[in-house]
Amino acid sequence: MAALNHTDISHTVFYLLGIPGLEDQHVWISIPFFISYVIALLGNSLLVFIILTKRSLHEPMYLFLCMLAGADIVLSTTTVPQALAIFWFHAGEISLDLCITQVFFLSSTVVYESGILLVMAFDRYIAICYPLRYISILTHALIGKIGVAIFLRSYCTIFPVIFLLKRLTFCKSNILPNTVCKHIVLARVSCDDIRVNIWYGIFVLMSTMVIDVVLIFFSYVLILRAVFRMSSQNARHKALNTCGSHVCVIILFYAPGFFSVLTQRFGQHIAPHIHVLLASVYILAAPVLNPIIYGVKTKQIRDQVIHVFCTKHK
Structure with missing residues (x-):
């Protein structure tokens, strides 16, 4: 499995190391990875099922949440099973084509999820600033078009990466110090x-x-301006409460990501395993915690979850 260094050879098979420097701890590290993946898969699948099957939840806010949960399932499934295979079976071997495919789906799903968070902010802006026109503005037809537009933006933006990688000659090494394939790695x-x-x-x-x-x-600046113009304190509290879940999810998605980017750009003296662990937290945090946040803070979803489990129990 040693890397080949002949300059006339372009590698077509690579080996993912997992978390470099912590290879002897892989079995223990796999435990939180596995638990996180199970929670992400079950939590987001439950969200999608509840929103699609309950007509009372066929509102713009919940339909966008359904898109977000679907993206979380794809994001975690694209990365975690590969990491677990490395941790448990030392199965880090991956072909160049499969590696580039993983880069494409990982990157495009991250961009897609970012777009969903943006339209969810737009949804909250319309709901608070134009409550009487909320349903007439955000029709199901418009929501569908928005979903397609975000999908096309994410996949068309990342698509050139395939050709940018395919043009390269990989003759330095075939060892990748990570749990997943990434563009720059x-x-x-x-x-x-x-x-x-x-x-x-x-x-x-x-x-x-x-x-x-x-x-x-900018959306939240407009939202806060509208909220603080409300005369009723109860109305202000209710408006801010509807934004609470979304703000938590935004922080969960962007904060670890930008912190990871900063450490990669300016943290040359930080140990490689710290970079990989930060990137893993970025990928796993949102899929794991999004369904929990919305399940706890959104009464309609919480009630439906309780109804589903009480019905099964009976």
């Missing part, structure tokens, strides 16, 4: 100039997630 073991890959990665980040964060922030 894979590009760095190439012996070609990867400046185009780096700049395109920055372009994707700026044109999607950074813009989304700015628009979300």
